Amino acid sequence: MSRALSFYESKISKYEEKIKDLNKVITKLSTLRLIIVIMAILSAYYFYKRESIVLLILSIVMFTAIFIVVAYYHNKKIQEKKEYKVYININSNGIARIKGTFKEKEDKGEEFLRDEHPFASDLDIFGRNSLFQMINSTKTKFGRNKLSQMLNLKTIPNREEILKKQEAINELGEKVEWRQRLEVKSTIKKSGTKDINELLEWANGKSEIKPLFKVVPYLFIAITMISIVLVILKVLPISYIILVFMINYLVVKILTKDLVQIIKLFDKHKKDIEAYTNLLTLIDSENFDSVLLKELKNKLYSSENKSCVDEMKALKRLVDWLGDSSSNAYYLLLNVTVLSDTFILRNLEEWRRLNGDKIEQWLNIMGELEALSSVSNLSFDFDKWTYPKISTSDVVEGINVGHPMVGEKAIVNSFTLKDDAKVALITGSNMSGKSTFLRTIGLNLLLSYIGAPTCSKSFTCGIFSIYTCMRTKDNLEESISSFYAEILRIKILIEAAKNGEKVFFLLDEIFKGTNSKDRHEGAQVLINQLVKNNAMGLVSTHDLELCDLEKTKKWIKNYNFQEYYEKNNIKFDYKLREGRSTTQNAVHLMKLAGIEFNDK
Known part of the structure; x- marks a missing residue:
């Protein structure tokens, strides 16, 4: 049995055992969640009948807190199970490559077929029973495009470029567990092949911080804080605070009239941004020895030696805030108090000014690593094959x-x-x-x-x-x-x-x-x-x-x-x-x- 076949089969057995153990834990946590709900209902009913309002509230708070903790661990275990299933699928694909039974894979890359191409159709590069179908492990649009360009020989490489790729692919072939993590992280978030052109259009658009953003939010925050203090000191009636909040809400809506479209844009691509951030983090945290991989990794750093990972994480945090702003009641209170939407929009514009023209390059480098990882499947799976x-x-x-x-x-x-x-x-x-x-x-x-x-x-x-x-x-x-x-x-x-x-x-x-x-x-x-x-x-x-x-x-x-x-x-x-x-x-x-x- 080959090294690769033994590796894949052992991994499948390992993850199947983990799933069995997780199923037991998930079942217990599901039962526990049901018990907590029943106990919460019985407890609330008991204290309600005895008109113990304080104990009623305390019991509701306590059981809610317990339920949230249990639900968190329950969802975490379900997520782990999903990851293990993806790992099993990845290792099964490895076995299919070795045995030549990969024809049933759904992703055939048929969109890349061109009858006019000099050789792709005749040599089965794309489509059923194709080279793409055999080796592809990319999960993002950028990875798929880079792999298709490589297989199409969009540009004929010179000898030095080929030797650099050989070194990189040989190194990635040995990093099989890292490559599988790369594939899992992009699969779990389901970034897939979604078209993110509109996100790139936003990133490449003109960034402009309006002068009003530099003054107006601070002015109204100051008025709000002074009003709260005066209400606490009973100088002003509490109704005045409500009026201030209403004015603040109106000011936020006027200043951020474009925010609704931006919220829709980032809500649509939230999982993409999270997946890309995870993939870039994995790339950034890995040490490479080959020249090409080092060059690609270095391109993820600015001239000030600042990593794109930090910038992508900053974008992800802003996107998370946007999600909160559109769905959470507590955020509404924060918004009418400190005009938080104006600061989010300002921070997004500032992020775009600093990084908008770089994000496509980062994602293309990520895609190139994905494509090279796909090709390196051959290096690991067929150890008797030779580099030319x-x-x-x-x-x-x-x-x-x-x-x-x-x-x-x-x-x-x-x-x-x-x-x-x-x-x-x-x-x-x-x-x-x-x-x-x-x-x-x-x-x-x-x-x-x-x-x-x-x-x-x-x-x-x-x-x-x-x-x-x-x-x-x-x-x-x-x-x-x-x-x-x-x-x-x-x-x-x-x-x-x-x-x-x-x-x-x-x-x-x-x-x-x-x-x-x-x-x-x-x-x-x-x-x-x-x-x-x-x-x-x-x-x-x-x-x-x-x-x-x-x-x-x-x-x-x-x-x-x-x-x-x-x-x-x-x-x-x-x-x-x-x-x-x-x-x-x-x-x-x-x-x-x-x-x-x-x-x-």
């Missing part, structure tokens, strides 16, 4: 390379494309593994560029822009046939190569929508053109005549997959071999479908 060597040469070479998402069933192959060899031509019969192998190479290249370990014993690659043409389909809305859709993707690939991009292409059964003569000629011309523009790649084909290019073009290298038969049943070993294919199975498969070749 990033070469300055045009090379793709792997020993025992497997498809990263197949799990324990992955068949591994060794492969080399370097020096004079620029194109690997993959031939073989139907279902023998050609398309899967193309995706295997493409996915391991992507993992290399995002700093992750690869599904291999060793993997070496240069830095390329990945382009694929594998799953072309009709688009009825735009009246595009599958053949023309394929032509459009090839056009994008050619333009990229002509524009100087260092292209690595993966072409699966190119030009399959036309006749064999045009297909052969088109494929031959295309491959020549791509190589002239310094591109490298793999081409799978049933056109065995293309293999003859190896005789005249030293940059072509032939590989093949084969099938074999047992008791008239077709079998595959999915092993890559050098040379051209010598077997075909199309006729056999047609016969299995019931086509009788003896009939003329």
